[in-house]
Amino acid sequence: MRAMWCGFALGVILLQRQAALPGWGAWLGLILVAALAAGLAVWALGGATSLDAVLDAAEHSPGFGIARRWRIASGWAAVWLAASCVGFGYAAWRAELRLADGLPAAWQTRDLDVSGYISSLPSYGANGASFLFRVESWGGREASTAATRLPHLIQLSWVARETPLPPLVPGARWRLAVRLKRPHGNGNFGLRDAEAAWLARGVRATGYVSDPAHARRLPVDADGVGVRIERARAALRERIVAVLGDAPHRGIVIALATGAQDSVSDADWRLMRNTGTSHLVAISGLHLAFVAGLAGWIAGALWRRARWRGVEAPLVVPAQKVAVAGALLAAAVYAALAGFNVPVQRALWMLAVVALALFTGREVARSHVLGWALGLVLLRDPWAVTAAGFWLSFCAVAAILFAATGVPRLRRDAPQDLSPDEIDPMRDRDEPQPGARTGGARRFAVAAVPRGGWRRAAQRFASRAGDSARVQWAVTLALAPLTAYWFAQIPLIGPVANAFAIPWVSMLVTPMVIGSAALPAPLDALALRAAHTCLDWLAVVLGVLEGVPWAVLRLPQPGAWPLACAAVGVAWSLAPRGWPLRWLAPFTWLPLLVPAPTGAPPGAFRLTALDIGQGTSVLVETARHSLLFDAGPGPESTQAGERIVVPYLQAHGVTRLDALMISHDDSDHSGGAQAVLDSIGVGQFVAGILPAHALWASAREKGAQTVQCAAGQRWQWDGVDFEVLWPDPGPLAGKPNAHCCVLRVSTAARAGQEPVSALIAADIEAGVERTLVAREPAQLRAQVLVVPHHGSRTSSTEPFLDSVWPLVALFQVGYLNRFHHPHPGVYARYAARHIVLARSDADGAARIEARPGALAIERFRDTARRYWMDPPEQN
Structure with a gap:
């Protein structure tokens, strides 16, 4: 069964990597391959019912020759292949069923009436709450004429504006006016795919309550096992909130009691990520x-x-x-x-x-x-x-089981009159007796244990401490490549932190949190406050460990080859004593720990326009330098600076920015700058914002040199020229869009190869465009243009486009944004010039590779497309 389930899992994994679901031809081929593989497995394995039986036969049968061994190997390979086909087909069938529910594209952004009930524990934020809503009926004539099955589960946000939020109780039935859109997440290279998470939960539309004043609570609440569970979770959370109030670690207590992590503070998350103890927050x-x-x-x-x-x-x-x-x-x-x-x-x-x-x-x-x-x-x-939790959980348990059983601990010279308590407590019933052989289990014999009092206690304590250390070492080693892949870091202090945090949380905090759910008042309040006090002490210890200079090793997100090498190194390092050439195992980690340079070659640059929704954030990289132009929205909006920009920089190995340029004071450009300053080292902070802005002081506190951007500023990195074209030197005047920083980046000029330039125009409008064109049109010439003001109708004038004459234009716009960017007329203006267009709402992030005489573009939703993503024409 191990081989079958592992093959099944392989098939499921392969399906989730597909750009499209299989058609009829692929289904027929899949069934044929599965049938042939199953037949081969039955023929090759004969009467063997398990791999253990085959190994026993190979050991005890003198005539078990090479041909028979090859036949057995081919049989088990056929089992894997057949199980993989079954897993692939099962996952595809489930995906077809789930994708059958869909919101018609024409219904997006319309006011729709829905009736149903809240089916999940609401998640509360600064401005409102979000929750899953089970739709029981759709109002209006359109619902009866819909050509597709309508979604049964949607995710809604309820924003508190003029009136406070009503009680949002799981199971409560409501009639709501909502505005919905198809599930659409930001698409960026190497970052988490929100659309996959929505699909896993069954969410087939997202949106918000568009008319809270006319929302109507229906009289009869929903009932059922799932609703009752969610009500119990909600009641438990309210109980904790009532007792702890605004206590700093209240979110951790709620997470341990109910599994809801939305209340965990950013400070707690940062502390636990850097010490490798984040797993303790999740149940x-x-x-x-x-x-x-x-x-x-x-x-x-x-x-x-x-x-x-x-x-x-x-x-x-x-x-x-x-x-x-x-x-x-x-x-x-x-x-x-x-x-x-x-x-x-x-x-x-x-x-x-x-x-x-x-x-x-x-x-x-x-x-x-x-x-x-x-x-x-x-x-x-x-x-x-x-999801990361799947890989971390199963790999951790596999490492624990291997560490608990894979190292011989007992000797053959054991006395035969030992009690069961004096025998290795880690041994399972299915482990072999001395000299026996079972599928891969190791031979061992019982070891002598001292009979005398304190010596025996010391020996037992040392043995268990050794077991714990061995298990912790195995888990840390096994999960290091995965944490580097999912979180772009390896917490080196993790084993030390976990050695204290795991027993502390497991033996003190968790029992008190769980006990509070069963205790009557006021004993429950005492238990919750005691648990929070223990978390306070834990935070102090973890804070000290986090301050160690080598506590966290930050790495760029590894590719398939470094991960494969590291996986081999993990198995090699954890192999039993006596395994040949174990000392070579650390060398297999070199591709992971010492990655090859990922920057552009000298004289060239890479420009990445991130998909951050409605806003701008562009990363420019040369061979040894990097510049971030704008940082997207901040806490006042979508928190793209913290959710997308900073994780993207860390995942791609950008631990320090040579320059952070904030074009102007609009929140969709400058809102995420503080998150970048808090998380990434910045050498120079260049901005077109007023002197009184708080970002100047924050940048100086972080050790960055501060400079107001002005036309005429020039510098060169690795043979790449940077030049600021706007605003004019002197005090900033007018509205923010009138004094945006405009940056031009150009490759080196080489014999026979023309330089390639990119123009990042921020939010300049027609007046600034006319001024730039009147000064020196040739200075604007660029093959790549990050479109001014997201393609609004107040920018991208004909003379400006004629002066720039781009080959590629990048639109950074939000999906179905309320500004309706890009304006249809402006977009048509670009299309009429046969410019290659990329827009973040349809294509995700766009990456430009520019070198003298050469230009290449890569779109996220082309190279990383998955079957659950809408085709471009529906975006």
Whole structure:
């Protein structure tokens, strides 16, 4: 079953990497390949029912020759292939069903009436709340004539404007006027895909309540198991908020109790990411195991003391089975409160498989338990493989199991009269006896343990401490490549931080948080305050560890080749003692830890126009320098500076900006600058903002040199020329758009090769364009143009375009933005000149590679397209 579930998972992973779902021809080919592979597996494996049986036959049968070995190997390869085809087909079938629900493109941005109920725990922010809404009926004539199945689940935001938010209770039925759009996320190279997360949750439209004043609460609330669970989560959160108020770590307590992480503060997230303890915020398998173990112990203890009509209860049903049943029930309840995230699902399924094996009197190996959990998680949610939690959870458990069983700890010279407690506590029932052989298990014998008092206690403590250290080392090593891929960093201080944080949270904080849910008032308040006090002390310790200079190793997001090499290094490093050439394992990490330079070659530059919604942020990179032009919206809007710009810089190895240029004071250009200054080192801060603006002082506090941008400023990096064309030197006057920074970047000139230039025009309008054209039209000539003012009708005049005469034009605009940028007439003006166009709302981020005499463009939704993305004509 291990091979089958692993092959099934491989097929699911392959489907989630596809740009389109399979057609009829692909389906027929898939079925044919699966049938042929299944037939080959049946023929090659013969009567062998498992890999263990094959290995036993190979060891004990003298006639088991090379031909038979090749036949067995081909049989197991066929099992993998058949299972992969099944997994691919299953995931494609589920995707077809989910994508069948869709909002008609013509309905986007219209006022629609929907009736239904709140189906999730609301997430509260500074300006309102967001929640999942289960649609029961669509109002209006259009709904009855819709050509497609309409979405059943939508995500809504309710913004508090003139009136405060009403009580948003899970299960409450409402009739709402909403404005919706098809699921659309920002598309940027190397960053998280929000559309995949929406698809996994079943969300097929997003939007907001357009007329809160006329929202009407319907009399009868929805009921059902899911709604009751969400109500319980909401009640528990309200209870915590009432007790802790605005306590700094209140969000962590809420996350441990309900699994909702929206209340965790940015400071707490930053502290835990940098110390490698973020997993403690999520309700994980560790927490679920604690709850299950405690419940199982209580259930077993009570059952051993129970009697029924004079008959002791254990004589009717063994206490061990009752304990396992109690543990499974408690784990299921806790998993429901946690929202069934992937780590919790994995732990719950593993516990369920073990419980089933116990009830049926069968023994099951640890690897089989993990394999079943892998398959059951993907059967429930084939899109789980697109989330970091899936990979981190399963790889961590695999490393733990390997570390717990893969190193021989016992010797052959053991006395035979030891009690079971004196034998290795990590040994499973399915592990072999001395000299036995089972599928890959290692030979061992029982070790002598000192019988004398304190020596035996010290030996046992040292043994368990060694086990813990070995497991922590294995997990840290196994997850390092994944954390580098998903988070662009490896917290080197993580093993030390976790050695303290894991037992602290597991043995103190989590029991008090869980206990508060069952305790009556005022004992629940005492437990919650005690848990928060423990978190205060934990934050102090983690803060000290975070201050260590080498605490975090930041790396660019690795590609497939460095990841593969690091994975080989992980398996090689964790291999048993005696494995050949283990000392070479660290060298396989070099492509990950010492990545090749990713900048443009000398004399060339790379320009990346990020997809940040409505706003501007452009990264310009030369061989050894980088400049960020604008930083997108900030906390007052979409927080693109923190959500997109900073993660993109970190994922691409930009740990320091030589220059941060903020063109002007509009929030969609300057709002994210503070997030960049807080997270990325900046050498020079250049801006077209008024002297009293707070960003000047903030930049100086961060150690950046501050300069007001002005026409005539020139510099050169790595053979690439930079020149500011606007505004004129002197005090800034007029509205912000009138004194935007305008930057021109040009490659080096080489014999026989013309230089390539890019013009970044910010939000200049027609008046500034006329001034620039009148001064020196040739100075505006550029092959790449970041379109002025997002393509508004007040810019991109005919004389300006004739002077620039671009080959490529980049529009940074939000999807269905309220300004209706780009203006249709302006867009047609560019198209009439046969300019290659890229717009962030349809194409995602655009990357330009410019070198003397050569120019190339790469669009995110072309190179990284997935089947759940709308085709360009529907964007």
